[in-house]
Amino acid sequence: AQKITQTQPGMFVQEKEAVTLDCTYDTSDPSYGLFWYKQPSSGEMIFLIYQGSYDQQNATEGRYSLNFQKARKSANLVISASQLGDSAMYFCAMRVYNTDKLIFGTGTRLQVFP
Amino acid sequence: GAVVSQHPSRVICKSGTSVKIECRSLDFQATTMFWYRQFPKKSLMLMATSNEGSKATYEQGVEKDKFLINHASLTLSTLTVTSAHPEDSSFYICSAVKEPRSPLHFGNGTRLTVT
Numbered sequence: 001a002q003k004i005t006q007t008q009p010g011m012f013v014q015e016k017e018a019v020t021l022d023c024t025y026d027t028s029d030p031s032y033g034l035f036w037y038k039q040p041s042s043g044e045m046i047f048l049i050y051q052g053s054y055d056q057q058n059a060t061e062g063r064y065s066l067n068f069q070k071a072r073k074s075a076n077l078v079i080s081a082s083q084l085g086d087s088a089m090y091f092c093a094m095r096v097y098n099t100d101k102l103i104f105g106t107g108t109r110l111q112v113f114p
Numbered sequence: 115g116a117v118v119s120q121h122p123s124r125v126i127c128k129s130g131t132s133v134k135i136e137c138r139s140l141d142f143q144a145t146t147m148f149w150y151r152q153f154p155k156k157s158l159m160l161m162a163t164s165n166e167g168s169k170a171t172y173e174q175g176v177e178k179d180k181f182l183i184n185h186a187s188l189t190l191s192t193l194t195v196t197s198a199h200p201e202d203s204s205f206y207i208c209s210a211v212k213e214p215r216s217p218l219h220f221g222n223g224t225r226l227t228v229t
């Protein structure tokens with residue numbers, strides 16, 4: 001069975017500081033993808049970053065980077081230079097390619113303060 | 115970029131009535147669509163996988179007679195909540211993929227309130 005775990009229900013960070021949101025996963029399938037999504041209060045799911053299980057390098061997208069540690073089965077999201085607009089729910093998700101389903105973690109609510 | 119339109123964005127209905135939610139891929143043909151349900155301040159729970167022209171595959175614990183899914187064309191999937199009750203109140207989100215392993219594209223969700 002596949003599982004995604006986010007142990008931080010809420011995080012606070014000061015504007016311009018970096019923050020790490022934790023995510024661990026479990027799957028026995030060798031081919032999978034790891035995703036991070038942002039969900040503001042309006043509800044839409046905003047794709048942030050993707051890491052494939054065979055990717056050798058950690059993914060980066062602007063201020064977002066994914067700290068992928070395959071042996072530990074972790075895929076933490078690092079947001080650098082936090083902005084007030086980063087305040088939202090953040091979901092880690094895993095897609096196992098033999099089923100193509102996307103499974104979500106429980107989410108972390110990030111609040112950025114001035 | 116690929117756009118998925120979900121309609122309506124909000125709906126309020128009375129207990130016992132049925133509600134239909136549409137999910138359309140506007141600029142691509144979606145071989146597969148997924149339906150999720152999200153309770154307030156909770157995660158997205160996969161309800162079912164919908165493939166064009168075939169019956170939807172429901173996740174364990176999801177009542178197929180309660181949540182009817184129809185994927186009639188490559189650009190449209192519908193979720194009908196039948197005989198809705200207050201406990202069906204939730205945020206429902208669809209996503210669509212063009213082909214296996216291609217990126218998922220999400221609709222903006224539908225907030226259902228059953229009174």
